[in-house]
Amino acid sequence: MSFARVLAGGRVLDGTGAPPYAADVGIVDGRIAAVAPGLRGGADVVDCTGLVVAPGFIDCHSHSDLAVLADPLLPMKTRQGITLDILGQDGMSVAPVQRQERRAWRQKLAGLLGDPPVEWTWSTVADFVARLSEARPAPNVAYLAPHGALRQFVVGGESRPLTGDELSTMQALLVSCLDAGACGMSIGLAYAPSSHATTGELIALGRVLGARGLPLVAHIRNEGDRLEAALDEMIAVAEGGRCAVHVSHLKIAGPRNWKRLEAIVARLESARARGVRLTADQYPYTAASTWLSSILPPWAKEGGPEATVARLREADTRGRLRRELTGDGPYPWDNHWSWTGAAGIVLSDVPSGHRREWLGRTFAQIAESVGGDALDVALDLLADEALQPAMIAFTQDEAVVEALLRLPWVSVGTDGLLGGRPHPRAYGSFPRVLARYVRERRVLSLEQAVAKMTSQAAAVFGLRDVGVVREGVRADLVAFDPEGVADAATYEEPMRFPAGIPHVLVGGEPVVRDGGMTGARPGATLG
Numbered sequence: 001m002s003f004a005r006v007l008a009g010g011r012v013l014d015g016t017g018a019p020p021y022a023a024d025v026g027i028v029d030g031r032i033a034a035v036a037p038g039l040r041g042g043a044d045v046v047d048c049t050g051l052v053v054a055p056g057f058i059d060c061h062s063h064s065d066l067a068v069l070a071d072p073l074l075p076m077k078t079r080q081g082i083t084l085d086i087l088g089q090d091g092m093s094v095a096p097v098q099r100q101e102r103r104a105w106r107q108k109l110a111g112l113l114g115d116p117p118v119e120w121t122w123s124t125v126a127d128f129v130a131r132l133s134e135a136r137p138a139p140n141v142a143y144l145a146p147h148g149a150l151r152q153f154v155v156g157g158e159s160r161p162l163t164g165d166e167l168s169t170m171q172a173l174l175v176s177c178l179d180a181g182a183c184g185m186s187i188g189l190a191y192a193p194s195s196h197a198t199t200g201e202l203i204a205l206g207r208v209l210g211a212r213g214l215p216l217v218a219h220i221r222n223e224g225d226r227l228e229a230a231l232d233e234m235i236a237v238a239e240g241g242r243c244a245v246h247v248s249h250l251k252i253a254g255p256r257n258w259k260r261l262e263a264i265v266a267r268l269e270s271a272r273a274r275g276v277r278l279t280a281d282q283y284p285y286t287a288a289s290t291w292l293s294s295i296l297p298p299w300a301k302e303g304g305p306e307a308t309v310a311r312l313r314e315a316d317t318r319g320r321l322r323r324e325l326t327g328d329g330p331y332p333w334d335n336h337w338s339w340t341g342a343a344g345i346v347l348s349d350v351p352s353g354h355r356r357e358w359l360g361r362t363f364a365q366i367a368e369s370v371g372g373d374a375l376d377v378a379l380d381l382l383a384d385e386a387l388q389p390a391m392i393a394f395t396q397d398e399a400v401v402e403a404l405l406r407l408p409w410v411s412v413g414t415d416g417l418l419g420g421r422p423h424p425r426a427y428g429s430f431p432r433v434l435a436r437y438v439r440e441r442r443v444l445s446l447e448q449a450v451a452k453m454t455s456q457a458a459a460v461f462g463l464r465d466v467g468v469v470r471e472g473v474r475a476d477l478v479a480f481d482p483e484g485v486a487d488a489a490t491y492e493e494p495m496r497f498p499a500g501i502p503h504v505l506v507g508g509e510p511v512v513r514d515g516g517m518t519g520a521r522p523g524a525t526l527g
Helices: 099-113 125-135 146-154 164-179 201-210 227-241 255-273 305-312 315-325 336-340 363-370 374-384 398-406 425-440 444-453 456-461
Strands: 003-010 024-028 031-036 041-046 054-055 056-060 082-087 138-141 183-186 216-219 245-247 279-283 288-289 343-351 390-393 410-414 477-480 502-507 509-513
Touching: 003 502, 031 410, 054 444, 056 410, 056 425, 082 390, 082 410, 082 502, 099 146, 099 227, 099 288, 125 138, 125 245, 146 164, 146 183, 146 477, 164 201, 164 255, 183 201, 183 425, 201 216, 201 227, 216 227, 227 255, 227 279, 245 374, 255 279, 279 456, 315 374, 336 390, 343 363, 398 410, 398 425, 410 425, 410 444, 425 444, 444 456
Parallel strands: 003 041, 056 082, 082 138, 183 216, 216 245, 245 279, 279 410
Antiparallel strands: 003 024, 024 031, 054 477, 288 390, 343 390, 477 502, 502 509
16 A cells, blocks of 8 residues: 555554554555554654654643634644544634624623634634634644623623523524534633533533533532532432533632542542442642632622723722732632732733733732732722733642543643743643643553543544544544653743754644644644
C-alpha cells in the first residue's frame, strides 16, 4: 500500500489502556490506513524513533470559543498535543443568541471568553458551527449547547422557574441545537442565568439528551462547602433524565472541605455502582480560574450586571459583603475569598485593558501597592469594570487533586481562560499530567493517562471516530517523548509552550512538526 504519510519507528499507545507496542502508522486521505511494523512506503516519513505515538488529546473543557475565530491555529492547544477542543462550556457561550442581545451577551461573556476583534454574525448554533467551519482551525472542535444561552434566548435573565410552555420551548430549542451538531448540553449552575434553573428543568432537558445518547456537562452549583448536595442534584438529574452526566472540573474547594474527600468519592462511586451514568474531568492544578465576580454571594448578583454594579457602590452593601466574605462559613456559594483571603486570589484578566500592571498579582499585593483595603480594591474593580475581571484562586489541595485523578472515570481538561495573564493550565495541562503525575509522582501509568486524555474523553461525548489509534479512524495523532515531555507554563510565566511534543497531526496533516507550528489548518467541526 502507498501511504501519504507514515509515522515511523515509534511505540504506539492506542488509547484503550493497552500497553505500548512497536509499530508504524500509515495514513491515507486523513485516516489511519495501517498500524504495523515496517510501513516505509510513505511519501512523507515522520521519524518517531524514541517517541510514543498516541491518539491526539481531547480537551474536555475548553474556553476557546472566540479565540479559535481570532487565531485558528490555537497554538496553546495544539502545542500540548490537543487535537480536539470541546467548546460551549459552563452553560455560558456564544450561541444561540437573540440578534438584539448580541452586544450585551458579548459583554457578559468577555471575562470568560475574552473579547477579540471578531464580528458576531451568528444567532443560532447552526450559524456558529458554520462560522467555526469557515475559520478552518488547526485542531478539531466540537460545541456543547450552553444552557445559560438557551435560557437567556427563551426568558432572558429572569430568576424564576419556567412555565410549562417555556420549558417546552427550551426543549425544542435544545433539539435544534443538537440537530445542528451540538455534542451535548453544558450547564453552569454557579452562573446566571443557568443558576436560575430548577432541578426539574434540568431533568426535563436531560430527557432530550438521553434520547440522543448525549451528555449533560455540568459546572455544578457548589464545589466546596455544599459539594455533596450539588453532586446529589446531578445524580438526581442523571436518574430522572435518564441521561449521562459529566461533571466539569471535579474538585473539592476550600481547605475546610478537603477532609471530606473519602466520603465524597464514596458517594460518587455508590451512584455509579447502581447504574448512574456519571463521569467527570479535571485540570491538574491546585488553583481555580474564573470570573472574579464569583466571590459575590447570589443575592448580590440579583437583577443582572447593572443592578449588581449599583449595589457594589452602596455603603450598606459593602458592609454586608465584608461580613459574609470574611466569615467562617459554611456558605451556599463558592466563597473563594473566605477560603483563601486576599493573598490567595490573583487578578488574571481585565478585558477592557485597564490595570494591566495589576495582572498576575494577588489582591493583598495590589492593596499594599495602592495603600487600600484588599476587599475594597476587589469590589471597586468589579464595579468599575462591569464585573468582567477574571481571577486565579488557590483553593485546592495536591493530595485531593491526585486522588481524583486516580479515579478511572475522570478525564482531563484545561478549563483555560485565554485572556490577560492566564492560568498556566491553558498552556500546560496535558504535558503536566504526563510529566508530573506519570513520570515523576507515578499517580498514573502512561497507559492510564493516555486513555484518560483520548478514548475515555471521546466516549463521554459519543465521538467514535477519534480517541484511538486504529485502522479506519481519523488520523488525529500526537508523538511525544515520554522521558522529556514537560509543561513549562508557570503562574509567573503562564504562556510558555511545553517541551517534548515534537509532532501533532490533525486529519493526517501535521499542525506541529519538529516542535514548531506548521501553519496548517485541517481541523473539522465534529459532533
